[in-house]
Amino acid sequence: MSEEKHEILGPSFQSLPGPAKTKIAEGHVKAAVSDLRGWKGIYELCVELRNFEISQLVQRNNFFMIFQGVLLAGVCQSAGQIPIVSFMICFAGLIVSILQAGMAAGAKYWQVHWELNTQKSEQVMMKVWTVHDRLQKQIDDNDVEIDSHLYSQLESRKLLIHLFQEDYNREGIRSSIQEGRMKRRFVNWLIMRRLSASRIPIYAGLFLSFVWFILLICTVRVPGVDWNVLSWITGFHSK
Numbered sequence: 001m002s003e004e005k006h007e008i009l010g011p012s013f014q015s016l017p018g019p020a021k022t023k024i025a026e027g028h029v030k031a032a033v034s035d036l037r038g039w040k041g042i043y044e045l046c047v048e049l050r051n052f053e054i055s056q057l058v059q060r061n062n063f064f065m066i067f068q069g070v071l072l073a074g075v076c077q078s079a080g081q082i083p084i085v086s087f088m089i090c091f092a093g094l095i096v097s098i099l100q101a102g103m104a105a106g107a108k109y110w111q112v113h114w115e116l117n118t119q120k121s122e123q124v125m126m127k128v129w130t131v132h133d134r135l136q137k138q139i140d141d142n143d144v145e146i147d148s149h150l151y152s153q154l155e156s157r158k159l160l161i162h163l164f165q166e167d168y169n170r171e172g173i174r175s176s177i178q179e180g181r182m183k184r185r186f187v188n189w190l191i192m193r194r195l196s197a198s199r200i201p202i203y204a205g206l207f208l209s210f211v212w213f214i215l216l217i218c219t220v221r222v223p224g225v226d227w228n229v230l231s232w233i234t235g236f237h238s239k
Helices: 018-078 083-141 148-155 170-180 185-192 200-218
Strands: none
Touching: 018 083, 018 200, 083 200
């Protein structure tokens, strides 16, 4: 997008007759409004795709977690009665956990991809709004009369800015949670860490991979190697 064509009405604009001024000004306004409409469509598409990736991450992670729960129940149910079953369940759990972490990592990548595109389109929209502001000021300064509908479109294009800055509203959030939960200092501190909700499934998948790997090791026997459970691990005592 060329910003200059909207920013300057022309060096000889003031010397033109009234009808010519109106025609030139209306042409610039139409171009500016059209540019903003196009970038607004791109911006909305980026937001929609970003939200789609987030929703898909939640749904896919829920599927994996349910499957993990079924596998854990299977391990508890087998209780070592059939060695091959315990081995295969632990092996399947390890593979599923690795796939879960990979799925979450892939979803995080595409979410960040569309997040960046959203920010870039927002920045371009801000530049377009700056053009609108300058164009409106030049029209007002030169007392040019243009179509009221076009002028209202130009005037109503002020946009919210910095929607996705990391520290935007940070102090407001801090004040809000401190006013509502003064006694919950740890919870307030945890909230202000701004932990990434989309990264947590990755950590969960990696942690479960480690757990399944330990369980898998315990289901095999290597000649000359004796797997001994640490003395301080007692487990649940049976009644």
